[in-house]
Amino acid sequence: MEKVKTVGDEFLGITGTQTSSSSSSVLFPKLKQLYFEGMDEWEQWEGISGGADEITIMPCLVEFTIEKCPKLMNLPLFLQNTPLRTTSISQCRRSIITPVWPDNCDVDIYRALEDPEIPNITERLETEIQMDSQSDEEITMSPVETEKQIES
Incomplete structure (x- = not known):
């Protein structure tokens, strides 16, 4: 996973036909914790390219941790539609610290990195x-x- 630069729909198991279909889907329906670490080259985490209204993503996600991903510039907007309670960000760019979090989510930030831009x-x-x-x-x-x- 060290060489990954972009994460897109394929991470969610979505194909182009699924994002434009009219049927509803629930992706990662039981996932409660999501943890990323040490992805040094990761730059983009793209959200869903289409059909977002018909797709529910990670409806049980309550804990999200991301560490040592120094080049990551953004997080997908679907995270704001999850029931997150705890988020921990460490050694990542300040630009990913955005108001994407649900209102009742505790966000802990450790050693945020400056954005070179x-x-x-x-x-x-x-x-x-x-x-x-x-x-x-x-x-x-x-x-x-x-x-x-x-x-x-």
Whole structure:
């Protein structure tokens, strides 16, 4: 599993005909715990490409753990439709820490990694303070741009 870069519909056992069919399906109906670790090259976890209304995924999932997946950029939206109670994220990019979790889910985050595409906000603030402090008149701090503003 070390070389996996993308996880898609095939992880769920879905074929192209199933995602567009009108019959309903329940995938992993009894799965309660899901754990990923040490997938160093994993970058994308794609959700369902179509027919999401007819498919129920992991309806019993209560515990989700993901560790040491430093390149993973996203989690699938279907996780927000599970009854998750506990989520643990360790040594993964900050970008996967999104509001995808159900309201009643406890999320524990350990050693989140900086995203190389997003400038280090702390370093930027320190630079701005140093530049402003050289003027002796006043020090001003402007609001830091959000991720969305940085991407545009």
